[in-house]
C-alpha cells in the first residue's frame with residue numbers, strides 16, 4: 064500500500080476515541096479467553112524475527128573475515144555460515160509456528176463472533192431488521208467477521224517484529240559506530256517529522272470530505288443500479304444518470320483537493336524512506352567517516368545491510384496500522400450489532416388468561432420526537448374480526464406489528480389475556496400470536512418445512528389442510544416434488560403465492576390471535592379468496608386483526624377501526640359507521656370515487672375492488 068493509501072486509511076475513517084476504546088474493549092473481551100495463544104503468536108514471531116537477523120550479521124562477519132589481510136580463517140568462516148544458516152532455520156520454524164497458532168486462534172475467534180452474532184440476531188427486536196438492509200447485515204456477519212483475520216493471525220506479530228528488529232539492529236549498529244548509526248537514522252527521523260503534518264485539522268477535514276464523497280458516489284451507484292428497471296420504465300434514466308454524474312464530478316473535485324493536500328507530504332515521506340535515499344545517506348556519512356580515518360571500511364557493511372532494514376519496518380508499520388484500523392472498523396460494526404438492546408425477556412413469564420387483546424394508551428415512534436402512534440386505546444375481543452383502515456402512513460402496519468412484539472410501545476401497553484406482552488415470554492407470545500405481513504420471508508427449504516415452521520413436527524395431513532385453506536395446495540402439487548420442492552431451487556413463487564404459503568404457515572400455527580396485513584402489493588384473485596376463506600373459517604374462534612384494503616373484508620368485519628395520523632378517529636360496526644356519515648364514510652366514498660374514475664378513464668375495475 065502506498066503512503067498515500069496509508070494516509071487515507073489511517074487518518075480518514077478513524078473511529079472516534081470513544082468508539083475506538085469501545086472497539087478495543089470488545090477486542091479485549093474477545094481475546095481474553097485466548098490470551099496464551101495470542102502471547103505465543105507474538106513471542107514466536109519476535110524470536111523468528113530476531114533469528115532472521117542472524118543471516119545478515121553472518122554476511123557482515125563473513126565480509127569482515129574475508130576482507131582481513133592474511134590467510135582466511137576457514138573455521139571462523141564455517142562457524143559464521145552455520146550460525147547464519149541456523150538463524151535462518153529458526154526464523155522459518157518460529158514464524159511458521161506463529162502463523163499456524165495465529166490462524167487456529169483466528170478460526171476460533173471468528174467462530175465465537177459468528178455464534179455471538181447468530182445468538183444476538185435471535186434476540187434483537189424483529190422490527191429492528193426492517194430498518195437494516197439484509198445486505199448490510201450480511202456484510203457484518205460475513206465480511207466484517209473475516210476482516211478480523213489479519214488483526215489476529217498476522218498483524219500483532221508483524222507489528223511487534225517491526226519494532227523489535229530495528230531496535231535490535233540499532234543496538235548492534237551502535238556497538239559498531241555510534242556516529243554512523245545516528246546518520247543512518249536521519250531518514251527515519253525525517254519521516255517521523257512529517258507525520259504531524261498529515262494530522263493537521265485541514266488534512267483531517269479533507270479526509271472527511273473525501274470519505275463523504277466516496278460514500279455519496281457509492282450510494283448513487285447502488286441507487287442507479289437498483290432502480291434501473293423502474294427508472295428506465297418511467298423514462299427517468301437521464302435524470303438518474305445525471306445524479307450519478309454529479310456525484311462523480313463532486314468526487315473528482317474532492318479527490319483533487321485531497322491528493323493536492325496530502326500527496327506532497329506523502330511523496331516526501333516515500334522519498335526519504337526509499338532504499339536509494341537511505342543508501343545515499345549511509346554512503347555519504349560512511350565515506351566521510353572513512354576518509355577522516357574514523358571508521359574501518361569493513362564496518363560500513365553492517366550499515367549498508369541493516370540500515371535499509373531500519374526504514375522498511377516503518378512502511379510495514381503503516382501497512383499493519385491500516386489493517387488494524389480496518390479490523391477496528393469491522394469490529395466496531397460487529398460491536399454495534401452486538402450492542403442492540405434485545406427486548407427484555409421476563410424472568411418469571413406469566414401465562415395469559417384468555418386471548419382478549421387490549422392496547423392501552425399506546426404511543427410509539429421509530430425516531431425520537433416523531434410519534435407514529437399517538438395514544439391508541441383498542442380492545443380486540445376473542446372471536447371477532449377487527450379491520451383497520453386508514454390512509455397510507457396513518458400507522459396501520461406499525462400498530463399491528465406491536466401485537467407480535469416487533470417493538471415495545473414507548474408508552475402504554477399491549478395486553479394479551481390480561482398480561483402485558485413484556486411479561487409474557489417470547490415462547491408463549493409466538494404460540495399465541497400468528498401473523499402474515501406484506502414482507503413475506505420464505506426459507507430456502509421445502510415447501511412443507513416452510514409451512515410447518517412454527518410446528519416442526521406437524522403431520523403432512525395438517526400441512527396439506529393448511530395449504531388447502533390458504534388456497535396454495537394445487538400450486539404446490541404442480542411443482543416438481545410437490546410438498547418436498549425446495550423454494551428457490553425446485554420452485555419459484557410469485558408474491559401472491561408466497562403470501563399464501565405464509566398464510567398456510569400462520570393457519571397451521573393455530574395461534575388464537577391472528578394478525579394479517581391483507582396485501583395489496585401481491586393481491587391476486589386466489590390470494591384474496593384465500594384470505595376471505597381463512598377469515599370465514601376462523602371467525603368465531605380467533606381474535607383477528609386485519610389491515611383491510613378491500614370492501615368485502617371491511618364489510619365482513621365485526622369492528623372497523625379508522626386510523627388517521629396515528630390516532631383512532633372512528634370505530635364501530637361497518638354498517639353503523641357508514642350510516643353515521645363520518646370520517647370512515649367519507650374515506651370509503653373517496654375510494655369509491657377513485658374506483659369509479661378509474662372505470663370511467665380506463666374502462667376497467669381495479670383488481671379485487673382494491674380499497675386504498
Ligand SMILES: Nc1ncnc2c1ncn2[C@@H]1O[C@H](COP(=O)(O)OP(=O)(O)OP(=O)(O)O)[C@@H](O)[C@H]1O
Pocket residue numbers: 193194429430435453454455456457458459460461462
Ligand atoms: N421502520 C421504520 N422506520 C422509520 N419510520 C417508519 C418505519 N416504518 C414506518 N415508518 C413511518 O411510520 C409512519 C407510519 O407507517 P405505517 O407503515 O405504519 O403506515 P401505514 O398506515 O401502514 O401505511 P401504508 O398503508 O402505506 O402501508 C410513516 O410515516 C412511515 O414513514
